[in-house]
Amino acid sequence: MSQEYESVDLVGDETVKQFTGAVLIAALTAVLAQLSIPLPGGLPPFSLQPFGMFFAGLLLGPLWGGFAWALYILVGIAGVPVFSNGNAGLGYVLVGQGTGGFLVGFFAGAVVSGAIVHRGLQPRSLASLSVPMQAAGCVAAVAVVYAIGVPWLGSVLGLPLTRAASIMAPYLPLDLVKLAVAVGIVGGGSLATR
Amino acid sequence: MITARNVTYSYDDVVLDDVSLSIPAGEFCLLVGPNGSGKTTLVRQFNGLLTPDNGTVTVDGSDVADDPVATRTSVGMVFQHPRDQFVAATVGADVAFGPENLGLDRDDIDRRVTEALAAVDLDGREDERLDELSGGEQARVAIAGALAMEPSYLVLDEPLVGLDWPARESVLTQLDRLHTEGTALVVVTHDLRDLYERADRIVGLRDGQVVLDDDPATALDAVADLGVRDPRC
Amino acid sequence: MLSYRPGETFVHRLDPRSKLLVQFGLAIAVFSRPTVPVTAAATLLTLGMLAAARLSPLAVIRAYWVVVAVLALGPVIAGVALGPPWFRFEPALRSARAVVRIVPLLFVSAAYLTTTPVRETRAAVQRLIPGKAGQLFGVGMALVIRLFPVLYQDISEVRDAIRARGGERRPFYVRARLLAVRSLERTMDRSDRLGMALRARCFAWNPTLPPLAFERRDYPVLVLGAVLTLSPLTLLL
Numbered sequence: 294m295s296q297e298y299e300s301v302d303l304v305g306d307e308t309v310k311q312f313t314g315a316v317l318i319a320a321l322t323a324v325l326a327q328l329s330i331p332l333p334g335g336l337p338p339f340s341l342q343p344f345g346m347f348f349a350g351l352l353l354g355p356l357w358g359g360f361a362w363a364l365y366i367l368v369g370i371a372g373v374p375v376f377s378n379g380n381a382g383l384g385y386v387l388v389g390q391g392t393g394g395f396l397v398g399f400f401a402g403a404v405v406s407g408a409i410v411h412r413g414l415q416p417r418s419l420a421s422l423s424v425p426m427q428a429a430g431c432v433a434a435v436a437v438v439y440a441i442g443v444p445w446l447g448s449v450l451g452l453p454l455t456r457a458a459s460i461m462a463p464y465l466p467l468d469l470v471k472l473a474v475a476v477g478i479v480g481g482g483s484l485a486t487r
Numbered sequence: 488m489i490t491a492r493n494v495t496y497s498y499d500d501v502v503l504d505d506v507s508l509s510i511p512a513g514e515f516c517l518l519v520g521p522n523g524s525g526k527t528t529l530v531r532q533f534n535g536l537l538t539p540d541n542g543t544v545t546v547d548g549s550d551v552a553d554d555p556v557a558t559r560t561s562v563g564m565v566f567q568h569p570r571d572q573f574v575a576a577t578v579g580a581d582v583a584f585g586p587e588n589l590g591l592d593r594d595d596i597d598r599r600v601t602e603a604l605a606a607v608d609l610d611g612r613e614d615e616r617l618d619e620l621s622g623g624e625q626a627r628v629a630i631a632g633a634l635a636m637e638p639s640y641l642v643l644d645e646p647l648v649g650l651d652w653p654a655r656e657s658v659l660t661q662l663d664r665l666h667t668e669g670t671a672l673v674v675v676t677h678d679l680r681d682l683y684e685r686a687d688r689i690v691g692l693r694d695g696q697v698v699l700d701d702d703p704a705t706a707l708d709a710v711a712d713l714g715v716r717d718p719r720c
Numbered sequence: 721m722l723s724y725r726p727g728e729t730f731v732h733r734l735d736p737r738s739k740l741l742v743q744f745g746l747a748i749a750v751f752s753r754p755t756v757p758v759t760a761a762a763t764l765l766t767l768g769m770l771a772a773a774r775l776s777p778l779a780v781i782r783a784y785w786v787v788v789a790v791l792a793l794g795p796v797i798a799g800v801a802l803g804p805p806w807f808r809f810e811p812a813l814r815s816a817r818a819v820v821r822i823v824p825l826l827f828v829s830a831a832y833l834t835t836t837p838v839r840e841t842r843a844a845v846q847r848l849i850p851g852k853a854g855q856l857f858g859v860g861m862a863l864v865i866r867l868f869p870v871l872y873q874d875i876s877e878v879r880d881a882i883r884a885r886g887g888e889r890r891p892f893y894v895r896a897r898l899l900a901v902r903s904l905e906r907t908m909d910r911s912d913r914l915g916m917a918l919r920a921r922c923f924a925w926n927p928t929l930p931p932l933a934f935e936r937r938d939y940p941v942l943v944l945g946a947v948l949t950l951s952p953l954t955l956l957l
Contacts, residue, residue: 298589301556302925309923313915314908316860320867321907324875328899330892339892344900352908364860371841372724372833373865378786379721382829383743387751388787388822450794451818453811460797474897478904536916556922564920571910572917574859576866580839585921587928596928618869632921 311353311416315361318349322365323375332467342377343468346399346438347431347475350406354416358407362400369396388449395442402434409433424480431472439465488512489533489562489640489671494542501528503539504695512547512639515662515672517682517703520692521714526675527567529692530642533673534562546640560589563638567645569625578604578620578628579613585636603631607661623654630661640671647678655681679718683707691715722783722830724837731773731835735934736844738941739832745948746828750821752952759821766827773831780830787826791819838865843930852925859923863914871907878902 304312322345329338345365349358369375370383376396386396409430411417439461447457489510496503503525510516510533518526531537532544535551535558544551551558566572575581582603586596604610607627617625626646633641646662647655659681666672666685676682683689689706691699691713699709707717726732731739750762770777781788799812839862846858882898890898934942 298556298560298922300590300926301588301922303555304918304923304925306919309915309918310911312856312860313863313911313918316863317867317871317907317911317914319860319864320871321875321903323864323868324871325900325903327872328875328879330895332892339896341896341900348904360856360860364857364864367841367845367857368838368861368864368868370829371838371845371861372722372836373838373868374721374723375864375868380784380787381722382826382833383747384822384826384829385784385787387747387825388791449818449822450791450798451815452794452798456797470893471896474893474900478897478901531916534920536919556924559920559922566913566917566920568913570870571913572920573866574918574921575862576838580862588922588924590924590926590928593928593931617866636921 311357315353315357318353318361319365326377339467343471344475346403346434349403350430350434351410351427351479354411355404355407356414359404362403366396395438398438398441401441402438405437406430406434427476427480431476435468435472490545492543494532494539496528496539501525502695503528506697508697510671510673513669513671515666515686517686517689518673518675519710519713519715524692525695526692527644530673530675533642534559534564560636561639563633563636563641565629565633565643569629572629573617576616578615582631582635599635603635606634607631623650623657626658642673644675677715679715683718722834725834729772729774731831734941735938736836736840738938739836740844741945742941743828743832745945747825749948749951750824754821762824766824769831770827773835775831775834780827784826791822794819843932846929847932855925874906875903
């Protein structure tokens, strides 16, 4: 065998594993952002994008979950139509809210829920995580999303905080439904593959 | 020469049970066996993607664990589903991925990409999007991605599955050419049609053990026991 | 939707790092100083950029129409009052001033993404973020771009399968659960195979980086970007 590539520094197997998981969650988030289930009665459409945040935090932990969301946002800034309704660009990230929502908040939410659920930078096996802890992590994530998203919306639209909050209020119950579904999938053993 | 000595490995329900096997340089070898017999698991030991629980694997005399970079450049691997092994959106960027990881000069990388694509009859198609290629073309890009590492041995896992007739013919033509040029080929398959006439040797695996190792003419009489149809019938 | 269009304009030929710096600098400048002269100057500047990139401002507005519509609602929502006089102009005006700041930002990001191939942004990211993180972000971007259409197809198949079996009649949260769990399973199935493919091709921390070089034309643009980025400092004076 030749010895001509001595300087090559291979990425370690464990890092490759976490990296590919994060890449796939980022790509999944891009797809979920394009899907929504219409709801009756003038309710906002049920966007599947927040599942990207819940899965990132629950499955990948704070470091790789945050990496997945940073990657997703970067790909959008680069011009790939990965945000809701096929949007892209830095301008869209800064606006923070079309029907697209709270991209920076989702990134922070993934990190926070990952940190609470996994209590360390590297993810632990799902079997060792209690469902109440997963639920607590996701509730904190939703709180972070709104804590960042509502003032951001207020600042972009030049609205007082209370009025920005009243615009976002109808979304909160939907996000809590998504939270319950996500924890049910991950914590309830619905995932046959893991 | 790729040499596996007394390799055992277990993962889920797939096992390798004391497998010893040598693939000489330049040989065209077919690896057959029923699903779950350990074919894919065995070939992944050849370039250190999996590490044996016991036993050793050497390539040209060096243990694969000692220098993974040398092993993986020497033993190229083409996986079953081309779609799952592409790392870029365009043909050229994907084929360049391996050489880039080796830290080669840009000129050297460009030369390797050009040559690898020429070797699979996809000259000048660098800028095309992988999703817009046919199944056969995708299979050939996957082969080019491995060839860009300039391997001495090429392992192909079910390279003909899911290809229509013209695509099959074109992949087979590339295999003939590589074999003629001296690259050893290890083809994992459960279907010997169009392959057995080309091979130097057929190795059969069942339940993680080598149960057949013979020249094609003789081996064909025994393949029915391995869940593989005798292609002459 | 806006996407990269090949071209030979001045903006096309700039290094992506120069364009990224201007883009971020403009966002910082506009948000740090929400005054009418700053917003007006930024809008004029970005109109100039659009002209240099041969892109019509109307096309940008059309592409971002959902965003623009939501933004346009801002002053209306701000002005509505629950008692007489029912609509107040002062908060509406304050909202309008905030909302128009977004226009130059949409312009500049549209100019960026129509003139910059995604692989150039990837190359810029790989060079701008130092060390191992930069390598993971660079390769990761290429992989997400590659996998996005693949997963889209996967998940459309999942959705069609749910529909084909009468899933439309189930409550929305059951449909969401079915779609999410099957999508996640199909996605994670690909993870191990992708990892094998990367390792087989010697995925390394120190590869040859994609080619990228500043030219003479980049220097004034870099200076502009730096001035914009540092402009909030003048508030301290």
